[in-house]
Amino acid sequence: MPAARPSYFQALAAERPDIALCRASAVVAKAGEAHAAATELGVGQHLVLKMLDAVGDCAQQTLAAELRIDRSVMVTVCDDLERSGYIRRERNPKDRRSYAVTITAAGRERLRTAEVAIPGFLAGAFAALTPEERVQLTTLLGKLLATGGASE
Structure with a gap:
């Protein structure tokens, strides 16, 4: 029996890592939203709480820049967190x-509760990868992000 031919998308992804990365990102983002x-x-709320817990108080603009969240979206994220009593905003x-x-x-406290579920989420979202492949992926993505990729 002849070997199964890769699908068109598999062949395209092998040729175009940019497309593969965009589609993989969409799959992981969908899992993250679920x-x-x-x-x-x-996700944005979690990231904001995580950064504030790690670095302390900071400007809303700094949160947006560091977490790569559009400033207009950051306003909504902070509004929601403030309404829930998870953050305070002051001039x-x-x-x-x-x-x-x-x-x-x-x-x-909300962050600690949310963090408990992260390992299970990551295990499911990256189940197709071995632990070593996950480390390799993280390293490679870190390199792309550190250089800014093609453009931001």
């Missing part, structure tokens, strides 16, 4: 045009 819906904490005393964002005790 996970976020199940845990009732959006930045160093720059009255910006907001200083602070994680609250409730936000830290």
Whole structure:
């Protein structure tokens, strides 16, 4: 019996890593959104809480830039987190045009709860890869992101 021929998309992905990466990113993003819906904490919300917990208070613009979230989307993310009592926003005393964002005790607790589910989510989202391949993928993606890829 002849070997199965790769699908058109498999052949295309082998030829065009940009397309493969975009499609893989969409698959992982969809899984991430499903996970976020199940845990009732959006991906952007999770990232904001995680960064605030790690680095402390910072400007909303800094959060947007560091997490690569569009500034207009960041406003909505912060609005939702503030309504839930997970963050506080106050005028930045160093720059009255910006907001200083602070994680609250409730936000830290919500983050801890959400973090418990992450290993299971990652195991499912990357089940097709061995642990070594996941490390390799993470390393390669880190290199692409560090150089900015083609453009941002």
